[in-house]
Amino acid sequence: MSPPYQTMDAMEILELYFVENRARLLDIASFLDRIDRYEGAETARADFRYTAFQNAVDLLKSGAAGRTAAIQTIFSDPTTEPLESAVGLKAFGAWKGETR
Amino acid sequence: MKAIDPHIHMVSRTTDDYLQLAIAGIHTVAEPAFWAGFDRTSADSFRDYFQTLTVTEPARAARFGIKHFCWIGMNAKEAENLAMTEDVLALMPEFLDAPTALGIGEIGLNKNSRNEIKTLELQLDLAVRRNEMILIHTPHLEDKLKGTRIIMEMILSEPRIDPARVLIDHAEEHTIKEIKDNGFWFGLTLYPHSKGSPERAIDVVELYGTERLCINSSADWSVSDPLSILKCANEMRRRGHSEAAVAKVFYDNPKSFLSQCPKFQAG
Numbered sequence: 542m543s544p545p546y547q548t549m550d551a552m553e554i555l556e557l558y559f560v561e562n563r564a565r566l567l568d569i570a571s572f573l574d575r576i577d578r579y580e581g582a583e584t585a586r587a588d589f590r591y592t593a594f595q596n597a598v599d600l601l602k603s604g605a606a607g608r609t610a611a612i613q614t615i616f617s618d619p620t621t622e623p624l625e626s627a628v629g630l631k632a633f634g635a636w637k638g639e640t641r
Numbered sequence: 642m643k644a645i646d647p648h649i650h651m652v653s654r655t656t657d658d659y660l661q662l663a664i665a666g667i668h669t670v671a672e673p674a675f676w677a678g679f680d681r682t683s684a685d686s687f688r689d690y691f692q693t694l695t696v697t698e699p700a701r702a703a704r705f706g707i708k709h710f711c712w713i714g715m716n717a718k719e720a721e722n723l724a725m726t727e728d729v730l731a732l733m734p735e736f737l738d739a740p741t742a743l744g745i746g747e748i749g750l751n752k753n754s755r756n757e758i759k760t761l762e763l764q765l766d767l768a769v770r771r772n773e774m775i776l777i778h779t780p781h782l783e784d785k786l787k788g789t790r791i792i793m794e795m796i797l798s799e800p801r802i803d804p805a806r807v808l809i810d811h812a813e814e815h816t817i818k819e820i821k822d823n824g825f826w827f828g829l830t831l832y833p834h835s836k837g838s839p840e841r842a843i844d845v846v847e848l849y850g851t852e853r854l855c856i857n858s859s860a861d862w863s864v865s866d867p868l869s870i871l872k873c874a875n876e877m878r879r880r881g882h883s884e885a886a887v888a889k890v891f892y893d894n895p896k897s898f899l900s901q902c903p904k905f906q907a908g
Contacts, residue, residue, distance in 0.1 A: 548881030557879075560839070607843070613815035617786040618753075627752035628721050632782040 569598075593635035642888065645669040645895040645907060648776075648828060648857035649746075650809060651698050651709065652690075653678075658860075658867050663705040663867055668908035672698060672898060673747035673776050673784055674711040678893050684728035687715070691732065694745035695739035708908040710899065712746030712776045713737050720751070720760035730763055737773060743902040745769070745873060746776025746811060747810060750788040752781060758791065774902050775807045779816065781835060783790055789816045793823055806901055811836060817849055827899050830859040831869035843880055844891060855895045 549557070576585045579597065585591060597612045619637040643746045649670050662670065672694060681687060694711040702709035713736045725851070736742060748759045748764045755838045768775050775796075780788035789809065796802050810828035811818045813836070820827045829845060832837040837845075842856055860867040878884070893908075899905040 550879055598754045609844070610814040613813055614786065616783050617815065618783050620787060621790070623758055623791070624752055625766060626721065626755040630752045630754075630856035632752075632780070636783040 590635040644891040647895040648863035653862035676718040691736040713750040719749035744774030747778035804825035826853040839876040
């Protein structure tokens with residue numbers, strides 16, 4: 542969809558969405574602090590989901606375009622072979638790095 | 642404004658939600674068959690469920706002036722049980738003949754397993770034999786990209802299925818381009834914790850345009866919001882999009898896609 546739909550400029554977008562996204566950022570910081578504060582933090586920080594999360598945070602800071610799709614890809618299973626069975630399996634939100 | 646929710650699981654919602662939909666301007670809904678939140682143990686449970694989708698829900702909706710349509714299918718999450726799948730498939734034609742059944746859905750993959758693929762294959766075959774429209778469920782989270790690609794490959798290898806009569810749902814930023822490039826319709830789901838937000842959905846509208854796009858609530862028994870499509874329409878409006886463009890995304894598009902089934906009539 543092309544402009545002229547876009548009646549706002551980038552500063553107006555910043556103005557409109559800044560406070561709510563500041564709050565989201567604080568939620569993420571608080572989530573990471575919570576992991577650090579609880580017993581077993583070292584194990585949690587070694588988990589594949591934590592690693593994927595950190596990679597996504599790094600990507601956020603990169604300034605590259607298309608960050609949303611790129612972060613989705615970081616969390617995705619890149620393999621192409623079907624699983625032998627799905628019995629007892631659930632989605633974790635990040636790929637563990639092997640076919641479960 | 643008038644809007645159509647092309648994917649909402651009203652069987653899991655209260656009657657009061659029908660009232661909320663009606664007074665908010667959602668006068669037409671389509672309800673795909675899905676996983677009930679627990680694994681059913683026999684095809685008889687599906688018979689009762691399909692009966693609810695084709696008889697009970699249209700009647701419950703009609704009390705509030707809402708037109709209720711449905712999709713009939715064996716969801717991927719219960720597809721590991723191939724014996725039960727075959728029994729359920731045998732039931733489906735009877736319910737696909739119902740005056741409000743639009744096609745086969747939501748079918749697809751969940752964890753991308755071999756039995757899920759076999760079940761999808763059988764249902765694609767049924768769709769071809771009956772010339773049914775298809776509504777595709779794509780896997781959640783880390784399994785979505787792989788599953789979407791497997792599903793598209795399966796459908797595209799069957800030349801008797803027209804991608805323009807297939808909607809691939811729960812698309813996200815990393816799957817949309819491939820879905821569109823292959824000629825399918827795509828659905829965006831507004832689901833607070835695990836899928837998309839109104840802001841991201843309207844980003845997609847701005848990046849990919851309004852063609853072959855439907856936005857839905859997929860409201861069900863989990864954390865979800867039956868009025869989310871209207872909140873998303875409001876997000877589109879506050880970005881400065883015209884009322885005509887908003888109406889195209891939230892009314893004209895679902896009407897166009899669903900009207901490919903002659904049984905469909907928008908309220």
